[in-house]
Amino acid sequence: xxxxxxxxxxxxxxxxxxxxxxxxxxxxxxxxxMDWVRQAPGKGLEWVARIRNKAESYTTEYAASVRGRFxxxxxxxxxxxxxxxxxxxxxxxxxxxxxxxxxxFFDYWGEGTHVSVSS
Amino acid sequence: xxxxxxxxxxxxxxxxxxxxxCGSISGAxxxxxxxxxxxxxxxxxxxxxxYDTNNKHSWTPARFSGSxxxxxxxxxxxxxxxxxEAEYYCSLCYSGLRPVFxxxxxxxxx
Numbered sequence: 001x002x003x004x005x006x007x008x009x010x011x012x013x014x015x016x017x018x019x020x021x022x023x024x025x026x027x028x029x030x031x032x033x034m035d036w037v038r039q040a041p042g043k044g045l046e047w048v049a050r051i052r053n054k055a056e057s058y059t060t061e062y063a064a065s066v067r068g069r070f071x072x073x074x075x076x077x078x079x080x081x082x083x084x085x086x087x088x089x090x091x092x093x094x095x096x097x098x099x100x101x102x103x104x105f106f107d108y109w110g111e112g113t114h115v116s117v118s119s
Numbered sequence: 120x121x122x123x124x125x126x127x128x129x130x131x132x133x134x135x136x137x138x139x140x141c142g143s144i145s146g147a148x149x150x151x152x153x154x155x156x157x158x159x160x161x162x163x164x165x166x167x168x169x170y171d172t173n174n175k176h177s178w179t180p181a182r183f184s185g186s187x188x189x190x191x192x193x194x195x196x197x198x199x200x201x202x203x204e205a206e207y208y209c210s211l212c213y214s215g216l217r218p219v220f221x222x223x224x225x226x227x228x229x
Contacts, residue, residue, distance in 0.1 A: 047219070
């Protein structure tokens with residue numbers, strides 16, 4: 001059974017850093033592109049970042065709102081996806097979901113981890 | 120200004136049919152925008168229903184279908200059930216296949 005489990009969410013002050021993790025189970029992680037998507041409280045979904053697989057040289061893409069502050073990475077040996085978030089702003093407050101690309105993008109989603117940026 | 124537009128809310132009667140649409144301010148939506156449709160219930164993660172305009176996942180109920188209609192992507196629900204009450208999001212891909220989500224449609228089954 002495919003499962004994605006996010007962790008690492010926390011309360012952090014503006015300007016601070018946080019690293020989110022997404023553990024993958026039930027599929028060959030290295031084969032798949034992976035994404036991070038976030039949802040601010042009471043708001044809609046916002047795509048954050050994508051990392052492709054080894055065959056595509058692990059290339060990455062970012063939403064304009066996080067480019068230069070966030071870094072997506074992966075460790076295929078650990079079946080894990082990461083999101084390093086630096087220079088956090090209050091507007092980064094959201095639930096962060098990881099999602100797998102399989103049959104199209106976002107075929108499986110995790111349950112999310114909460115990030116709150118506040119002083 | 121939202122790039123991807125959706126109806127803020129719609130209501131459908133149980134057993135009825137409703138069509139949700141997903142438009143682009145830059146012009147007509149085509150299959151090249153790779154339209155996706157997602158269902159999200161309160162407190163839950165999104166679930167992908169439709170990918171690449173009209174493809175269903177194994178978990179997508181048969182009563183949901185995707186299409187292109189009048190220059191927009193469309194999600195049609197035929198035979199609405201109470202459990203279909205949810206927020207529905209679409210996404211379209213622009214440059215570099217970067218997805219942009221719509222603001223969501225709150226569907227009420229009443």
